[in-house]
Amino acid sequence: GLLSFDIGSQPGKEHEGFTRERDHMKYLNVLTVLFACGSLAGSTTAQVPPQQSLAPVKYSVTVHEFEGCECCECYPSCPCIFSSDSPLGGCRGIIVFTITDGTYGTTQLKDVSCAAAFTWTGKNMDAAMGKWIGVLYTPDTATPAEHEAIEGLLPALFGNAFGSLEQRTVPMQVTRKGDVHELVIGNIARLRIHGLAGSNGQPTKIVNPPSQYAFPEYFCAEADVHTYNDGTSSWSFPGRNGYYADAVLSSSE
Numbered sequence: 368g369l370l371s372f373d374i375g376s377q378p379g380k381e382h383e384g385f386t387r388e389r390d391h392m393k394y395l396n397v398l399t400v401l402f403a404c405g406s407l408a409g410s411t412t413a414q415v416p417p418q419q420s421l422a423p424v425k426y427s428v429t430v431h432e433f434e435g436c437e438c439c440e441c442y443p444s445c446p447c448i449f450s451s452d453s454p455l456g457g458c459r460g461i462i463v464f465t466i467t468d469g470t471y472g473t474t475q476l477k478d479v480s481c482a483a484a485f486t487w488t489g490k491n492m493d494a495a496m497g498k499w500i501g502v503l504y505t506p507d508t509a510t511p512a513e514h515e516a517i518e519g520l521l522p523a524l525f526g527n528a529f530g531s532l533e534q535r536t537v538p539m540q541v542t543r544k545g546d547v548h549e550l551v552i553g554n555i556a557r558l559r560i561h562g563l564a565g566s567n568g569q570p571t572k573i574v575n576p577p578s579q580y581a582f583p584e585y586f587c588a589e590a591d592v593h594t595y596n597d598g599t600s601s602w603s604f605p606g607r608n609g610y611y612a613d614a615v616l617s618s619s620e
Contacts, residue, residue, distance in 0.1 A: 424519055427617040428469025428476060431543070432462070432582065438558050438590050438609040445608040447492040448576040448585065458488045459602060461558060461595070463550050464524050465541055471516035480541045481505050481517045482550060483525060483532065486600050493578055498530040502597075504552055506539045523616050526580055546570050546588070548611055556595045560588040560609035585610040 439445050439460030441453060463482040470476060482504045489495030505517055514536075521532075540551045546562030562570030563586075571587040588609030595602055 423618065424472045425618045426469065426471040426516075426520060426523070428471065428520070428615075429467045430469075430524070430614050430616060431465045431467055432610070432612040432614065438560055438588070438593050438604070439607065440602070440604055441608045442606070443563055443589055443608045444571075444573070444587050445610070447488075448573065448578045448581040448610075450491070450493045450578045452491045453488075456490055458492060459484075459486055459595075459600070460593075460604075461485070461550065461556060462525070463541060463548075463558075466516075466520075471519055474512045474516050476513065476516055479506075479509060479513050479517065480539065481524075482539065482541075482552065483529070484556070484595070485528075492528075493580060496580065497527045499528045500531045501529055502533045502535060504535055504537050504539055507536050509536075520616075523618075528580070546586070546611075548588070548609075555597050557592050558590065558594075559592045560590050560611070562611075563587040563589050563609075582612045582614045585612045 439447070439458050440455055441447075441458060445458070446453065447458060461482055461484045463480060465478060465480040466476045468477055483501050484504070485499050485501040487500040489498065492499075503521075505514055509517070537555075538553050540549075542549045547559065548561075549557075549559040551557050565571040573585045573587065575583060576585065588611055590605055590607050590609050593602075593604040593607055
């Protein structure tokens with residue numbers, strides 16, 4: 368079976384010097400990659416130590432959230448970044464982060480990705496912060512130092528969202544071409560989104576969303592493909608919501 372860990376912090380509070388809340392975060396150059404739901408069969412698993420046991424490590428990273436991309440169960444545009452309830456009574460999806468460049472301690476990071484499937488978030492994602500249930504996927508091509516960096520950056524990337532987060536090391540591929548972002552996790556999950564064009568023909572942008580857990584800016588997107596099946600949970604959400612964003616994250620001085 369899969370092992371899980373408790374992130375161990377309360378909603379809205381800083382965690383070991385890390386936070387994703389905008390008022391407490393210094394933006395460096397972080398690229399959040401991709402959101403697609405699901406867990407992966409046939410993967411290797413490992414227990415992640417509680418995050419509170421990690422000593423603060425200086426980091427400075429550029430992240431793309433698909434290359435800041437996100438996709439979920441809602442129709443565009445997902446109300447979670449407005450701190451509103453999901454019209455579907457809950458939300459499932461995958462968040463993908465790609466660290467395009469940066470450092471974690473002495474480890475140099477270049478195009479290192481991870482993805483988290485959220486399988487339960489409650490009706491209001493802000494209100495359920497700290498209680499989400501999900502699975503973290505890290506690539507089987509990552510080095511031990513890169514895995515350690517991903518683990519250490521979890522509070523910066525996901526804040527205090529998850530109360531239970533399993534970890535799986537899996538084959539995964541993340542690609543981006545213009546406003547088209549794609550994630551493949553083995554034969555379990557696939558997500559491809561494209562920018563949702565506004566009246567000027569360019570992807571629609573949301574600036575300064577109300578949720579304190581959101582990045583300062585998102586581009587709206589729509590899923591061409593969003594499938595997931597881990598043998599327990601499964602869905603197919605074509606035409607549903609997507610976001611992508613760029614951000615810069617660094618540790619507190």
